Amino acid sequence: MSNEDSGKALTDYPRPSVAVDVAVLTVHEETVKVVVVPSPRGPALPGTFLHPGERLADAADRALRTKAGLGGLDFHQIGMFDAPDRDERGWVLSMAHGTAVPPGIVESEVELVAVVDEKPVTSLAFDHGAMVALSVRDLRDRYASSVDPAGILGDRFTLLELRRLYEVVFDKDLPKDTFRRHVFGALTATGETSLAGGGRPAEVYRRSGAAALPESAAAMLRS
Amino acid sequence: MSNEDSGKALTDYPRPSVAVDVAVLTVHEETVKVVVVPSPRGPALPGTFLHPGERLADAADRALRTKAGLGGLDFHQIGMFDAPDRDERGWVLSMAHGTAVPPGIVESEVELVAVVDEKPVTSLAFDHGAMVALSVRDLRDRYASSVDPAGILGDRFTLLELRRLYEVVFDKDLPKDTFRRHVFGALTATGETSLAGGGRPAEVYRRSGAAALPESAAAMLRS
């Protein structure tokens, strides 16, 4: 905020309602998907109004718990959507948040909508489609500088699983040997192996610490 | 926003005041600086309360015009600051915005505070110091992918001027030949020359179109 508006007191202006909406992204069946919930205007992102004195991230958490059965995620602010006519019910600002989760923790009755080319394939209520688009870009930015920071794969995974995840997130094929050399420094081998592939067992890795990727990895991922 | 909160109407909740604050960055005398204005709590970013039905960017523009004599800039949302106790006068959320300007357009009576290591050297009111820090990071992100997108140098400049600007923004020395090869593709020669240096005249360039930099430039700039 600021110094006061030359004599205007805080209460002099009508205030907007402030809401939060959350784009919960995941990767399932080789596709980026987003959690949506039913609303009178069709599928929408889970959201809620901010309660008095509440933090935005707490409101986001509350919305996710009550509407999608998801709790304890960490949110990123994506952008404040402030078109005065974005909600016919009145003046409502909404802070869009983004997060990502492993597909397994989304309950089966929660609906997932595929996201292709940064756009949900089903059109969403309000300006929620634009929120999803920005969330996907944010996801890419974060995945370009760190190995699976949202833990979509959980804490143990093979290089094949990791590469498939990155191919879906960045929507491009990635060569296995080059990919391996780019991410290897950010991983720690667990000693375990996985036979999921059907051929030679794959080493199982976990993220090392922050799992930071070199700048060169971002160049590879963004083409 | 979202589907309504199960029966709660829009007016049922007390609403926060919503403010905007703007970190106007510039580069002057080899230093990143930020525009501050006086406030009862000491130097603060220019800001104001959002008027009914107003867009955040319009409020930001209004704050800058009335408090710093700057208009028509383009703003980037930096983050919503929402600590319930961030303003003792009440519950005030503030959307921090960032922008950058050529030093020449800042009127001489407007105060500039140097920003070192992403922190203003003078402590600012409220959480404005944190807003400045985030704005500097945003500035770096934007300058890493495009040539002087905010036009701090105006539309014509020599490579020396451009390199000095980037050295200040990224706080590191940049080799002249390597720097030149990284940015050259994003520039168009004007045919004019500048004698500002005192030696051989320097070619004057302008940004070509979007002036997008290659990914490799980001790697150089971020070390």
Added chain:
DNA sequence: CTAATAGTGTCTCTGAGACACTATTTG
């Protein structure tokens, strides 16, 4: 054995960075 997948040695070629040389001005 074959098929399938995992992992790596190695080659090539690009290009980033360093160095130094040439070019063009002022005094």
Added chain:
DNA sequence: CAAATAGTGTCTCAGAGACACTATTAG
């Protein structure tokens, strides 16, 4: 002329990407 700055040719070395080979499983 010397001094200062601008611009570039060239060398080297790292490393990205491609290819192909070896490794380890199942059947």
